[in-house]
Amino acid sequence: MRNKVIIEFNNVSKKFKKGQKLYLKQALLDFFKPNVTEEFWALKNIDFKISKGESVGIIGVNGSGKSTILKLIAGVLTPTRGEVEVIGRIGPLIELGAGFHPELSGRDNIYLNGTILGLSKKELEEKFESIVDFAELSDFIDTPVKHYSSGMYMRLGFSIAIHINPEILLIDEILAVGDLGFQKKCIDKMNSFHSQGKTIIIISHSMDIVSTFCEKAILIDKGKIREVGKPEKVIAAYNKLIT
Amino acid sequence: MEPLFSYKDLFWQLTFREIKARYKQSVLGYAWAILVPLLNLLVLSIVFSYVFKVPTGNVPYPIFLFVALVPWLFLVNSITSATGSIMANSSLITKVKLPREILPLTAISSKMVDLLLTCIVLMIFMVIYQIKFQPTLALIPLIFIIQLGLITGISFILSATNVFFRDIENILGVFLTIWMYLTPVLYPSELIPSNLRILFFLNPMTPIVDAYRNTIIYGKFPNIGELGYSFIFALSLLVLGWIYFRKRAKYFADVI
Known part of the structure; x- marks a missing residue:
C-alpha cells in the first residue's frame, strides 16, 4: 500500500515562450519581422516517481523549475512533452492568497475557496469553526480579506487547504510568511498528515525544514534533476552547487 | 483521477x-443596474424620438426601444464581463485545477441579476404605457435561450483569446457599439432598405431583437425562418467556441 506510486513524471519537458506577444500591436509589428519569440525550457526530460505516503522536498535556486514541477502535479500546467500521472485527490497548490476575493470577508472566502477546492456546502458548514480556529482568525472573520496581513492570508489559505483533507498536499514556500508559532503548528499538522499516510510535497529554501521533515529530496538545477535521494545527500549536493 | 469538484456548488458559489x-x-x-439602462433609455429616447423621429407606428418610442435595449444591454454586460473573466481570476488559474469554462459561464450568469432588475422596470413601463401582456410572452424563454447560446459562444472565444491578446478587452467596447448600430435596436427592422435586408439579417441578433418586439409589443409570432437561422448560428458558435476554448485553456497558466 505504502509503496504504490501515485505521482509519476515520464520524461517530462515544459517549454515556455519568452517575450510572448500579448498585445495586438506587437503581434502586428512582429508579423513583418522574423520570429522573435524565444523558447525557454523550464524543465527538460524530468523522470521521477513519488509513492503514497512519502514526504518529499524539492530544492534548488530561484528559477530552477521547482514551481513548474508543482504546477504540473497540481494539473495547472500541461507538459509540452512527456506525461504526468497523478492518482488521488490533490490539494490546491498552497501559495499566498489562492483565489481569495479581496472585497469579500474571510467567512465568504472560506465558503468560496472551500467550494473551489471540492467541498460541498454541508461539509463546509461542519468544518467552518475548525478552519477559523486553526487560522486563528475568529476576531477578523467578517473583515474583508483586503485588510488582512500577509501572515493572516497565509494562515487562512493553509487552514482551508488542510481541511479539505487532500491525499496529496502541495506547498510552495509559504511557511516563510508565518511567525514561528504558526510555523510550528503547520509542521505539526504536516506531521500528522504524514502519519496518516498522506503524500506531502514541499518547495522550500529552508534546509532545516527539508532535512527534518522530508524523507526524500529532489534537487533541481536549470530544469534538470541533479540529485534524488536522502535529504542529507541532496542538501550536500545543493550546498556544493551554490558555492 | 477522481473528480475533485462538485461543479454545481462551484458554479453557484462563483456566481454569488x-x-x-x-x-x-x-x-x-x-x-446602478437600473440607473444605467434608464439613463441610456432617456438619452436615446430624446435623440431618436424628438431629434430623428424614428417612426414606430402607434407604439411610443421609449417602450419600443426599451424592449430591445434590455436584452441588448444584457448582451453587452455579459460579454464584457466574460471576456475579462479569465484574467480577473488569474490567481485561480495558476493554483487550482478547475474547469476553466466555469469562469466565463459564471460571469454571464451573475449578469442575470441585472437582467432581472431591468425586466422588472420594463414591466412597469409596459403598465404605464398600457401595453397589453400578450400570450406570446410565453415564447420569450425560447428566444432568450437562443440569445444566451450566442452570448456564451462569443464569450468562450473572446475570454480565451483575451489571455493571449490582452487588448481584446479594450477593442470590445467599440465593437459592441458598432454591432448595436447594425442591429435594429434603435430603429425598426422595416426601415432597413430592401437591398441591404439580407445583409442585416445575416447578423444573428437582428431576428432575435425582432422576435422580442413581436412577442412583447405586437403579440405576434416570431418569424420562424429568421429565428431558426439565429438558432443554428448560435448553436454552431457555441460548439466551435467551446472547442476553441478547451484548446486554448491548456495554455492559460503558461502566459498568466
Whole structure:
C-alpha cells in the first residue's frame, strides 16, 4: 500500500515562450519581422516517481523549475512533452492568497475557496469553526480579506487547504510568511498528515525544514534533476552547487 | 483521477461571489443596474424620438426601444464581463485545477441579476404605457435561450483569446457599439432598405431583437425562418467556441 506510486513524471519537458506577444500591436509589428519569440525550457526530460505516503522536498535556486514541477502535479500546467500521472485527490497548490476575493470577508472566502477546492456546502458548514480556529482568525472573520496581513492570508489559505483533507498536499514556500508559532503548528499538522499516510510535497529554501521533515529530496538545477535521494545527500549536493 | 469538484456548488458559489462583490463595491450597488439602462433609455429616447423621429407606428418610442435595449444591454454586460473573466481570476488559474469554462459561464450568469432588475422596470413601463401582456410572452424563454447560446459562444472565444491578446478587452467596447448600430435596436427592422435586408439579417441578433418586439409589443409570432437561422448560428458558435476554448485553456497558466 505504502509503496504504490501515485505521482509519476515520464520524461517530462515544459517549454515556455519568452517575450510572448500579448498585445495586438506587437503581434502586428512582429508579423513583418522574423520570429522573435524565444523558447525557454523550464524543465527538460524530468523522470521521477513519488509513492503514497512519502514526504518529499524539492530544492534548488530561484528559477530552477521547482514551481513548474508543482504546477504540473497540481494539473495547472500541461507538459509540452512527456506525461504526468497523478492518482488521488490533490490539494490546491498552497501559495499566498489562492483565489481569495479581496472585497469579500474571510467567512465568504472560506465558503468560496472551500467550494473551489471540492467541498460541498454541508461539509463546509461542519468544518467552518475548525478552519477559523486553526487560522486563528475568529476576531477578523467578517473583515474583508483586503485588510488582512500577509501572515493572516497565509494562515487562512493553509487552514482551508488542510481541511479539505487532500491525499496529496502541495506547498510552495509559504511557511516563510508565518511567525514561528504558526510555523510550528503547520509542521505539526504536516506531521500528522504524514502519519496518516498522506503524500506531502514541499518547495522550500529552508534546509532545516527539508532535512527534518522530508524523507526524500529532489534537487533541481536549470530544469534538470541533479540529485534524488536522502535529504542529507541532496542538501550536500545543493550546498556544493551554490558555492 | 477522481473528480475533485462538485461543479454545481462551484458554479453557484462563483456566481454569488460576483454578485456579492459587485454589490459591496459601490455605494449604490445594484441601483446602478437600473440607473444605467434608464439613463441610456432617456438619452436615446430624446435623440431618436424628438431629434430623428424614428417612426414606430402607434407604439411610443421609449417602450419600443426599451424592449430591445434590455436584452441588448444584457448582451453587452455579459460579454464584457466574460471576456475579462479569465484574467480577473488569474490567481485561480495558476493554483487550482478547475474547469476553466466555469469562469466565463459564471460571469454571464451573475449578469442575470441585472437582467432581472431591468425586466422588472420594463414591466412597469409596459403598465404605464398600457401595453397589453400578450400570450406570446410565453415564447420569450425560447428566444432568450437562443440569445444566451450566442452570448456564451462569443464569450468562450473572446475570454480565451483575451489571455493571449490582452487588448481584446479594450477593442470590445467599440465593437459592441458598432454591432448595436447594425442591429435594429434603435430603429425598426422595416426601415432597413430592401437591398441591404439580407445583409442585416445575416447578423444573428437582428431576428432575435425582432422576435422580442413581436412577442412583447405586437403579440405576434416570431418569424420562424429568421429565428431558426439565429438558432443554428448560435448553436454552431457555441460548439466551435467551446472547442476553441478547451484548446486554448491548456495554455492559460503558461502566459498568466
